[in-house]
Amino acid sequence: MSKFKVLKEFGKKIFGKKKPGKKEIKTDLSSYPTSKNIDDLIAKEQDPFVRNKLISKKKSKAKGDVKDKGGNIMGTPNKERSAESIRNYVQGAKDGGRMGYKMGSKCKLAIKGKGRAYGKNS
Numbered sequence: 001m002s003k004f005k006v007l008k009e010f011g012k013k014i015f016g017k018k019k020p021g022k023k024e025i026k027t028d029l030s031s032y033p034t035s036k037n038i039d040d041l042i043a044k045e046q047d048p049f050v051r052n053k054l055i056s057k058k059k060s061k062a063k064g065d066v067k068d069k070g071g072n073i074m075g076t077p078n079k080e081r082s083a084e085s086i087r088n089y090v091q092g093a094k095d096g097g098r099m100g101y102k103m104g105s106k107c108k109l110a111i112k113g114k115g116r117a118y119g120k121n122s
Helices: 003-015 038-044 048-063 083-089 108-112
Strands: 073-075
Touching: 038 048, 073 083
Parallel strands: none
Antiparallel strands: none
């Protein structure tokens, strides 16, 4: 072999390999409770506090509770109110956060003018 061929093969070995492309990172959703896997998660879970939380999520889902963006329960549909009407007419809770307690307007002390607008014990 000539020197040129040896250098060419050496260059192919070092510089010829393509770098692997970006690998998509897929999050593992198997531990996230869904309607399909919640029974398995409850059976496998050993921490009693986490197990009780999963059981309460399962019961809430069975009742059909309506939740806001923050995951807080706004209400449970019944004969008088559908889930859609709860979403439309429950004020404040549908957006999450503090439910209309702006400037202490709902607080007893603020209404009386005591100057302590947030909480009874402050």
